[in-house]
Amino acid sequence: xxxxxxxxETMRENMVNVISxxxxxxxxxxxxxSIERGKVSGKLVWSDHLVADPATGIVHGGVITSLLDNLxxxxxxxALDNFxxxxxxxxxxxxxxxxxxGRDIAATAECYHVTKxxxxxxxxxxxxxxxxxxxxxxGAFALNSPKGWTAPKPxxxxx
Amino acid sequence: MTDTARPExxxxxxxxxxxxxxxxxxxDIKGDEMTAILPFAEKLIGSTALRALHGGAIGSFLELTxxxxxYLLSDIDTxxxxxxxxxxxxxxxxxxxxxxxxxxxxxxxxxANVRCEAWQxxxxxxxxxxxxxxxxxxxxxxx
Numbered sequence: 001x002x003x004x005x006x007x008x009e010t011m012r013e014n015m016v017n018v019i020s021x022x023x024x025x026x027x028x029x030x031x032x033x034s035i036e037r038g039k040v041s042g043k044l045v046w047s048d049h050l051v052a053d054p055a056t057g058i059v060h061g062g063v064i065t066s067l068l069d070n071l072x073x074x075x076x077x078x079a080l081d082n083f084x085x086x087x088x089x090x091x092x093x094x095x096x097x098x099x100x101x102g103r104d105i106a107a108t109a110e111c112y113h114v115t116k117x118x119x120x121x122x123x124x125x126x127x128x129x130x131x132x133x134x135x136x137x138x139g140a141f142a143l144n145s146p147k148g149w150t151a152p153k154p155x156x157x158x159x
Numbered sequence: 160m161t162d163t164a165r166p167e168x169x170x171x172x173x174x175x176x177x178x179x180x181x182x183x184x185x186x187d188i189k190g191d192e193m194t195a196i197l198p199f200a201e202k203l204i205g206s207t208a209l210r211a212l213h214g215g216a217i218g219s220f221l222e223l224t225x226x227x228x229x230y231l232l233s234d235i236d237t238x239x240x241x242x243x244x245x246x247x248x249x250x251x252x253x254x255x256x257x258x259x260x261x262x263x264x265x266x267x268x269x270x271a272n273v274r275c276e277a278w279q280x281x282x283x284x285x286x287x288x289x290x291x292x293x294x295x296x297x298x299x300x301x302x
Contacts, residue, residue, distance in 0.1 A: 021206070
C-alpha cells in the first residue's frame with residue numbers, strides 16, 4: 001500500500017460524515033463547506049431552535065461560539081502533518097452585530113501558527129454576500145497525542 | 160435593593176427562549192443569586208470518541224448564565240447584549256451535568272463586566288470559565 005493519504009485528504013473525503021461524529025454540531029445544523037490546509041469554512045442555516053428571543057429572531061451568540069470553536073479545531077487539525085487530538089484552551093469572541101433573522105451564517109477559521117504543543121486560530125462569522133462581520137474570534141488549541149503514541153525524541157545535535 | 164419582579168421576568172424569558180430549550184439549560188434562582196444547571200444530554204457531546212461535552216455547548220451555557228446574572232442585577236427592561244467574551248477551557252467536561260454561577264465584577268451604567276465558572280461533580284475543579292462584557296442599555300431603534 002503505497003498511498004499514504006495526508007490528514008487533509010482524509011478530512012476532505014470525510015467532510016460530510018465528520019459532523020455525524022459531533023452531536024452538538026449536528027444539533028445546531030452546522031455544515032463543513034471547504035477544507036484547505038489550515039483553513040476551514042462552514043455554514044449554518046437559520047432555524048427557529050437556535051433563536052435566543054422569539055421577539056427578535058436573532059440566533060443566540062452561543063450558536064456562533066459553537067460554530068467558530070468547531071471550525072477552529074478543524075482548521076488546527078488540517079494544518080498538522082501528523083494526527084494529534086486537539087482541545088480548545090481558550091476562545092475569545094467579539095460580537096460585531098447580531099445575526100439577521102432568517103439568514104444563513106457562514107464562517108471561516110484559519111490556523112496561522114502551530115508549535116509542538118499549541119496551535120493558534122482566527123475565525124470570523126458573517127452573512128454570505130456581505131462584508132459585514134457578525135463575530136470574530138481568536139483562540140488557542142492544545143495539541144495532544146493519541147493514546148499509545150509518543151512524540152519522537154528530538155535529535156541531539158552532533159558535537 | 161432587589162427588584163422582586165426580575166427573577167420572574169428572567170424565568171419567563173428563559174422558558175420562552177427556543178435556544179435555551181435546545182440546550183436544555185435550567186436555572187435555580189434564589190433572589191438575586193442564580194445557579195444554572197445543564198443536565199447531560201447526548202446532543203451536547205462534542206466528540207463521540209472522547210465522550211466529552213462540546214466546547215460550544217459549554218460556551219453557550221456560560222454565556223447564558225452570565226447574561227442571566229447581569230439581568231438579575233441590572234435595571235434595564237431588555238436583555239443584556241454580549242459585546243465580547245473569553246472562554247477558558249480548563250478540563251474536559253464529561254458526560255455528566257454541568258453547573259455554573261456568575262459573578263458581576265462591575266456593573267457600569269452602560270457596560271457590565273462579568274465572570275462565570277462551570278463545574279461538574281467537584282465545585283473546586285472548574286471545567287471552564289468565562290469573562291465577558293455585556294451592554295446594559297436599551298438597543299437603539301433600527302434605522
